[in-house]
Amino acid sequence: MPPRPEPLRVSDTAGAERLVAETLQRMQELEGVLERESAHIRVGRLREGLADEAHKTALAGAYLQGLEEVKANAVALARFTPAGVAALREAHRRFAAAIETNQAVLATARAVSESLMKSLSSELARAAQPQGYGARRAMPSPYGPVRATPLVLSRSL
Structure with a gap:
């Protein structure tokens, strides 16, 4: 539904029911998108x-x-649709739970990604150290302090 150019003012039962129906429809569509996003990310399909x-x-x-618009009206x-207000409250509770689940899935994916990147960085740093006999120690460089090679990360999935 395209946004309205001017604020909506409810003045009858039909207008109240239409506003409730539109808001419920938007909420259900957004909830569906969040559920699909969570389902894909749970199984590791980040791109999808x-x-x-x-x-x-x-x-x-x-x-x-x-x-x-609901708050303004x-x-x-x-007054015009108390059952619609109750339906909005119940739908909003379910929607809040869907958002909470989606946020938990995204936070878990982020934590796993960060952990993988840290592990990969540690492995690359360990592999870059010279191997030899005896105790491990950093080899002095004639060019000053040795800096770790940067880890390149591509943000495009």
Whole structure:
């Protein structure tokens, strides 16, 4: 649904029900995108999980606009469609749980990625040290202190 150019003002039951239905639809669409993203990332398909980023951003913007319209019309919604307000509250509770799950999956993926990068960096640094007999110690360099070779990271998945 495209954003409205002017703020919506609910003045009857039909308008209240339409606003509730639009907000619920936006919430369900965004929840579906979050669930697909979480499912892909859980199994390590990062590219597929992050493919809908633009769509997710657009849906999130539309959802936030819908929430602002709901807040601006809270009194009218409570008056014209109290069942719709209850449905919005329940749907919002489920949506908050979906967001929490998605955030946990993303945090886990980030932690695993960081751990892998640290391990890879340690292995590369260890492999770059000269091997020889006797106790390990850093070999002095005639060119000053030796610096570790940088680890190159590609951010494009």
